[in-house]
Amino acid sequence: MAAAAATLARRITRSGVLPLCRRLPVWGRAARRPPGLPLAPCRAFSNKKIQVDMNESSGVATMKFKSPPVNSLNLDFLTEFCISLEKLENDRACRGIIITSAIPKIFSSGLDITEMCGKSTEHYTEFWRAVQEMWLRLYSSNMVTLAVVNGSSPAGGCLIALSCDYRIMADNPKYTIGLNEAQLGIVAPFWFKDTFVNVVGQRVAERSLQLGSLYPAPEALKFGIVDELVPEEKLQEKATAVMAQWLALPDHARQITKSMMRKAVLDLLVAHREEDIKNFTSFVSKESIQKSLRMYMEMLKKKKS
């Protein structure tokens, strides 16, 4: 596992562009399972920050974020996430993934702000490439991707949910979700914005992005940021039912449709990846941005006392 992580990290950082495996439609992967072979009911693999359980009889993997205190997306987390996605993408038995959190009340707190504070240009480059890689893999996945948002999900956490095919959120107004970058004095990059527009439409996205709005679950439903609210104790049951509905269709038709809907947005980042990294590193290196991020971190810490 450590060797695989190191290899992936090297590939992400050195070669510039990691080949996105199996992004083109896979034809009926479940149909290629040899008939008559008994299926092991469940397999699992776990890294430090993400637990993956694969149910081979349903072809559905559950990916649980388990990086306390708040599942923030640092370089190690992003690398593990990419490796897990690659493993599942290449597993013919896997047709769908449920992405959720093992940390109570938090889905993910978004990008780890400490990765964007007081570091070198090389570090920002490596970090941003990993953020891009995570999004490219998730947004282009051939699998059915279902976000079960069982806690707050600001910024990068919201991006993960938005990149899935369907979002179920726990019906709790204390949990919030949204792209709140503007509140930190930073700007959601164009591919965050495009992903958001593809889910909620131009008007809601523009207003929400300018205001950096974080929506309590009921409002998130109203604006289409999530598809359904479900009592927390019913999330698992609902996720299984939704996944079964999506998997009832032939893979190839769904995959080609998904690719058609998302291709333009994906292609744009692939074509402008290096430029986007340069924009990020120069933006985040500005003293004014560093100051905003430091103040935001201080505010988070003060909130406790």
Ligand SMILES: CC/C=C\C/C=C\CCCC/C=C/C(=O)SCCNC(=O)CCNC(=O)[C@H](O)C(C)(C)COP(=O)(O)OP(=O)(O)OC[C@H]1O[C@@H](n2cnc3c(N)ncnc32)[C@H](O)[C@@H]1OP(=O)(O)O
């Ligand atoms: C022109 C443009 C070109 C290019 C683009 C340029 C720019 C940049 C784009 C970058 C896009 C950024 C995306 C992001 O995701 S930024 C991160 C945004 N995240 C947040 O705003 C969430 C902040 N956190 C919270 O609101 C709360 O922590 C949360 C998640 C609701 C949980 O609340 P609670 O349970 O009360 O926990 P605490 O607040 O006490 O937090 C515990 C602990 O974790 C630390 N922490 C929280 N969030 C983060 C984080 N995102 N990164 C790092 N650390 C985090 C917090 O400080 C506490 O630490 P402590 O040491 O005090 O225990």
